[in-house]
Amino acid sequence: MRGCPAVTGLEKGIAVDVKQHSSQPLEIYDRHIFSQSKSYRAHAVNHLAYGVSSTPRASQLPFPVVIDHAEGVHVTDVDGNTYLDYSLGYGPLLLGHTPKPVLEAVQRELSKGLRTASIHRGEARLADLIAELVPSGAQSAFVSSGSEAIQLALRVARAATERNAIAKFRANYHGWFDNLHIANSIGNDGAATIGQDPDASQSVELFDWGTLEGLSERLDTRFAAVIVEPAAINAGCFAPPEGFLQVLRDITRRLGIVLIFDEVITGFRLALGGAQQRYGVTPDLSVLGKALGAGLPIGAVSGQREVMQVIASGRLLHRGTFNGNPVSLGAGISCLETLKAEQATLYPRIDRIGNAIAAHVNAEARAHGTPVFAQNVGPCVQLFAGVTQMDGMADLAKVDRSLILCLTSKLLQQGIYTLPRGLMYVSSVHSDGDLAFTKQAISTAIAHFAQGLEANR
Ligand SMILES: Cc1ncc(COP(=O)(O)O)c(C=O)c1O
Structure with missing residues (x-):
């Protein structure tokens, strides 16, 4: 080397x-x-x-x-x-x-049986906690990883707006599924790996993160969503330049575009309420993962009621055998309670x-x-x-x-x-x-x- x-x-x-x-x-x-x-x-x-x-x-x-x-x-x-x-x-x-409260919660859940895919009380409890702590988190839907949650967020945005185009920023990472696994690094706008379906990202348009240039010119009512890492951690820990997130908020609100903060890394880490709390800008949808499960697999889409209505009404299919599994949710509840207390x-x-x-x-x-x-x-x-x-x-x-x-x-x-x-x-x-x-x-x-x-x- x-x-x-x-x-x-x-x-x-x-x-x-x-x-x-x-x-x-x-x-x-x-x-x-x-x-x-x-x-x-x-x-x-x-x-x-x-x-x-x-x-x-x-x-x-x-x-x-x-x-x-x-x-x-x-x-x-x-x-x-x-x-x-x-x-x-x-x-x-x-x-x-090895956080004691989380390990105890996991053991408690395991002692009740694996219960995967059954409805259980932990689901509403974790959703309540997210609603209390995350500014945009009035309603949540659970999946098993950040990548899955990103896909669900896109589906929610498209259903809520009846539009298709998605705006993505260069060097932001949103999981490994074909449609957004592109432009992960500066200098490569294409697929991040061999084997991806080139058609999967046809409705995705690329923008430069952290600059306001081109945003208001190129965003229009074709867009269902703008998805962004509010602090660009994957690119190399870049804090959002002054005004960037607020301008995104203003433009998306004006055009009826769903603003999605990918808080898989920043959620519960940059503040208890995530980057949105730290920077004072509330998106329509937040994607949560990583710290939410304290080490167990989990992902969540947590959003404002108007947008989440498409799931809440039962119209949008939200599926997954392992969604909301009691062990991950038990860890999540205990993690958020610990963070809240400390x-x-x-x-x-x-x-x-x-x-x-x-x-x-x-x-x-x-x-x-x-x-x-x-x-x-x-x-x-x-x-x-x-x-x-x-x-x-x-x-x-x-x-x-x-x-x-x-x-x-x-x-x-x-x-x-x-x-x-x-x-x-x-x-x-x-x-x-x-x-x-x-x-x-x-x-x-x-x-x-x-x-x-x-x-x-
Ligand atoms: C910002 C961001 N979004 C989404 C993901 C995907 O999450 P997962 O690896 O749980 O699928 C990651 C993973 O590193 C991430 O950093």
């Missing part, structure tokens, strides 16, 4: 016992750090296609580690290495890996830790004169490599994605587990001790990264 320092230390073996050394200098042990992960992978690829259940998981460097167990905010791999986790299972684990301290703390991580990365990168940059929206932090600043989404073209994998591999070697693509999520159980450990690990990782770049010149 270009510019990525050789991983000789790793081949020899470096393991960090994060729990024991939380605020002390990192301990480095001489053992074969990934031998069990490696033999797992060698076996897994025989019958498990690509050896993983979601393609990006295989991209982790220096090697995709296999997790054995987790506790609080730590994960331990099959070789016995413990990491401080900032991947949070790709986002859902806002309360960490909101006064929880949200300021996760924001503060997110800010501190980004600031520390940037200070260290400057000190080493190395092309690394971090930006965050509250508890979501994106690490970039190949650039020293980011002035908007156009700058994404300058980012070196293979160098990000290299940087995150350096962090992994220091006991920090991020998403391989450089996204970090702060949970409610990351402590100030964890922050101190993280800063130290970042300093070492950036020093190693800078040395490696220098050596490769």
Whole structure:
């Protein structure tokens, strides 16, 4: 990989016992750090296609580690290495890996039988909580993942408006179904993978996120919906520019277009009421997932009554064997009750830790004169490599994605587990001790990264 320092230390073996050394200098042990992960992978690829259940998981460097167990905010791999986790299972684990109330709720539900697909009291309870906490959430409909919820939201919008066109923003991600799995990155407006039906996205028109240019000229009464990540976390943690969401709200209201906020990541994370609460703009429909289930599979479309009327009246078919399963909903209820009880301290703390991580990365990168940059929206932090600043989404073209994998591999070697693509999520159980450990690990990782770049010149 270009510019990525050789991983000789790793081949020899470096393991960090994060729990024991939380605020002390990192301990480095001489053992074969990934031998069990490696033999797992060698076996897994025989019958498990690509050896993983979601393609990006295989991209982790220096090697995709296999997790054995987790506790609080730590994960331990099959070789016995413990990491401080900032991947949070790709986002859902806002309360960490083992939140007591959620585990108890799950066990309570399981003790009543699996009851999948039966009507149960948890459904209305979770919908009530969403209505209380999410400004646009008067009525909800549950599914089992964020991707499914996105599809349901589009169907609701089309039914409510009797229109077809959908406006999507470049570099916003809305799940893996063909119609919206396009223009996921700057510079590629097409399908994100081979095998997609090119006709599926015919009614989707692309816009540039964060700019008002072209919006009022191109949006018209052909559009059923504008769908947007209100803070563009998938693109690299971009906060919405001043006025952007409000203008979207004004235009869509004027033209009778359904405004959909995809809050699968931002929901319950940027504020208890999500990005819509943080930025003070209420959409017609919100798509929720990830943190809503605290780690169990769930998705929801939560919207204002006028729009949700198409489901509420029974006219629109909303189907799915696993929709509203009691175990996921039990976890969701307990998660929202916990967030509600802890909101006064929880949200300021996760924001503060997110800010501190980004600031520390940037200070260290400057000190080493190395092309690394971090930006965050509250508890979501994106690490970039190949650039020293980011002035908007156009700058994404300058980012070196293979160098990000290299940087995150350096962090992994220091006991920090991020998403391989450089996204970090702060949970409610990351402590100030964890922050101190993280800063130290970042300093070492950036020093190693800078040395490696220098050596490769
Ligand atoms: C903003 C956003 N929307 C939708 C999805 C799809 O959710 P899921 O992976 O649960 O299908 C994701 C997943 O990462 C997401 O980040």
